[in-house]
Amino acid sequence: MTALTLDRLETPALLLDEARMQRNIDRMRARLQRLGVAFRPHVKTNKSLEVTQRLLPDGPGPITVSTLLEADFFAQHGFTDILYAVCIAPNKFAHAAALQDRGVRLTLILDSLQTAGLLAAERRRSGRSWPVLVEVDSDGHRSGVKPDAPELLEIGRFLEDAGIPVHGVMTHAGSSYDCRSIDAIRAMAQQERDAVVRAAQRLRAAGSACPVVSVGSTPTATFAEDLSGVTEVRAGVFVFFDLVMAGIKVCRVDDIALSVLGTVIGHRPDMGWTLVDAGWMAMSRDRGTAGQPVDQGYGLVCDLDGNPIEDLIMAGANQEHGILAHRSGKVQGALQLPVGTQVRILPNHACSTAAQYGQYHVVGADGAVTATWRRFNGWSA
């Protein structure tokens, strides 16, 4: 059989460099093992059976999901220990019950007395409850209860009284994405750990068992030095990495395992532009590097071997058109890549770019496509 080489692919297409991915996985697993914490990978980035199987090579282990569709999919493939890491809404109770009925130990999260009240009402109505973690706000980034807030203990007491034991606490230091140095990420990791361990201590002192203490973000998981008191780490983006992560030095550009294959379709020499058939629909509208010291536009352009073409970025994008230009905007010296030339474009954000595709073309060491792995998107089948 002839190998399927990249030049035989129709573009745009999503490429996954298997060796880089495996290196990213091995590094994170070894690190968490050294730190003595369990790994509950977040599958929201990959949404793929094959990738998740490589994250958990010993068989279906604990996973974190961002949608109940992810829970459905992985349950179907034998994963039974699933944390749904978005505060639960009542219109999802029926779905959560169906997952439980098929044998999934689905853990839910909440951060308010209002939601605790809705769960208690559901338990009274249907006799149904789920293990719950209380979300802790460790960095003012999003949701969660402050570790020292009176409400934390009120939620704990309310749940215990309602017959819903507090299974633990969790937090996500999303602000680590905005750190500008490794020292800052290390400090954020410590802050994340301290906040959630403190919350667990308070709940335990008030009588909850609270066995689970869960943290997670790719930057903090990569640089945490002390995870004492933490029982598990969630992280997802590290499996592919991206330009945002490279921009804050959590990875190197050549760790990025995901790229979009595009083809040159025209030029505007007067503007210094090279046009490709991969626009924002192919890259996503994510401009996550816009606020970083090095703005990569919609992506960093590489040759077919995955090596950056110096200072060529996707400077602009229409729905199906990418405008490649020199980073500086200079017109003279713009590269002349003839029509038909293929390029690989590294994405700002792995989660958003991957979500534009239904499959990964897996690229092996020799540059040939060795497999096609399906991925899914959305919230319902």
Added chain:
Amino acid sequence: MTALTLDRLETPALLLDEARMQRNIDRMRARLQRLGVAFRPHVKTNKSLEVTQRLLPDGPGPITVSTLLEADFFAQHGFTDILYAVCIAPNKFAHAAALQDRGVRLTLILDSLQTAGLLAAERRRSGRSWPVLVEVDSDGHRSGVKPDAPELLEIGRFLEDAGIPVHGVMTHAGSSYDCRSIDAIRAMAQQERDAVVRAAQRLRAAGSACPVVSVGSTPTATFAEDLSGVTEVRAGVFVFFDLVMAGIKVCRVDDIALSVLGTVIGHRPDMGWTLVDAGWMAMSRDRGTAGQPVDQGYGLVCDLDGNPIEDLIMAGANQEHGILAHRSGKVQGALQLPVGTQVRILPNHACSTAAQYGQYHVVGADGAVTATWRRFNGWSA
């Protein structure tokens, strides 16, 4: 049968207000009829059989596509007159040939001698050719040949010599999205028309038949006053409209037919935040209103009837979390929508938000879900 009401839907979900959509379609069709031009709707926004059937109520008519997957899908449903409106790349010749073999009259576009050369080589190799339009640059926005450039006639001559007759010219005045007044859009529509008609005249004077003169963008199609010499109009976004279009007064906010249904999952009263289970994955990362006089964040928040909740926008977003806040950022007076409350969020850009979903929940006049229409995404099945 009990009607499926919105409160029974799991969130996030994509809602389509059928009455608003029908009004948008009727208005555009009547307008183009008055102007005496044919309609070749762009289906890239909707990617749905049911929506496209409403755009062309007399049966499968001419359509514009942005991907060959759109061509495949609509060909399967009887559409045979298809314009692929992105300059062709050689790795798509095989796909374009397969479409032709199943009876599709597929028209391709190009804007360079390089691409003309590749098409000529393909014709020599396989005997295969397609009708081609030359893309004209009417506004410096993207690709295309300037209407007065010598290259236009060089391309025409090369194609005719190669036995590939020039079927016409096309342009897309994408800059109309950046107009700040209706007068500016009218002027842009005139510029778009003049450029492409001028290009057609030059090609005809040089001996090409050039029967097709195609223009299209929702803003220019909505306000063009003179389309003499133009044979067809492409437009797509108008079917749903969005906040970007409302921001440049091409539609009113209550013309927007698309919204994302989300549910309140928590609050941060100290910040004035209400959190919902629809984040950037549900809205897309499109921040198209960021550069407009009124920045709508990731979307404008409405109640379940579709009426804006005054000055409440999605001010920030994580992957599955939306942060709703008062437009001014003020904390006091922030609305208290209890956990479980559903809201409808109007999108910045219909194309990018719709692409995050595999289906539309169609909402009828009484606010009940009357149908579910599938849509597809990506570039390959």
